[in-house]
Amino acid sequence: MRRALLFALALLALPSAQAADLKPFSASYTADWKQLPMSGTAERSLSKGADGDWTLNFKASMVIASLTESSTLRMDKETLLPQKYHFERGGLGKAKTVDLDFDWSAKKVTGTDRGDAITLPLNRGVLDKSSYQLALQHDVAAGKKSMSYQVVDGDEIDTYDFRVLGEEKVQTKAGSIDAIKVERVRDPTQSKRVTVLWFAKSWDYLLVQLQQVETDGKEYTIMLQDGTVDGRKVQGS
Template structure:
């Protein structure tokens, strides 16, 4: 019994393996429930020559397109956004956002739909792209409830999430075991819904996203194929 207790104590004192950021690329099908056509989406993370990282997302269909790109660095396991660019066209909802994070002057400067943005920059603040990577990081670390400060328009909003449990997701890359995560919103303030699925065996890569907008329109992306650290994503049955 004593030996068993010592073994358990030794396990508990082992250092927790830190989440290692790995480059990835993934392609998705993109579907709008109210429209009879599908689109495509691409998401990628790559390391730049100077040690910074670049996270990109692109989605397109016949009548609309969206591009989003963040450049950031990681310092002591903290994600520090450097600049953020967003552009959406089509469907009568054009939008352009440009933000720069000045960590020396501790401020965020830029514009959102032509309106100036100037905010105080504190460590931990994320843009609307990098918080998704931080969420991926925290889910991999076993956290069940997460909260982030995110630049949203000309304000800083709190984004809350919770892990709902495990679920199998059928993709064109095969069946993957995933953690299902929900964006937590006050139902008296918003009827939007966002649910994400992260692949447990593939560095918690996003494999599915389902969103319901305020007007009831539904949007979903589903993994077609991807690579993590150069290795092709293969689920069961492939």
């Protein structure tokens, strides 16, 4: 359950509306379980380096667990090209570390997951578990109603599917924000987990809320606390 909350926190702060027009940002969130007195916080930031590469950093913490994630990526016109990915989970329970290198000239992904070696074929469009979120933002902003991504997940390349459910106002700690509601699509015969996300229309489609129901029925909500996009403070009505 603790790992599930940290996993949901890792979906936070999906940054820019246009993949070819990324903007630096920072955001903080709170997370609360509906059935339990358990809470957590998360922070995410996107910054551009002197070499033109972008770095997406993430950190989540709870009372007895923590998670960090970092993805370095490069833009080639409208295509996101991940370069390096790092994930680390610590605290009580099973620790986990993942490191990936994306070699586009050799067309392969290499690295380790919990110490196990990984080698996978790399084709244009393949993303890591952080950079795919940028592609999702781009497609939601472009008005698409259904989206599918090829993501390196463990020792395989998995397909992540999403669909747009409509528009809603979300009451966040930064005020009322007009948002696009999106659902992760899963095969109900394979997983009963439900994930719904809301993206702010006027703030480069920053994620402002996430709700997840686990297979055991546990439910939690993640909410934007405060943030800035391209130097502008996020404010609702």
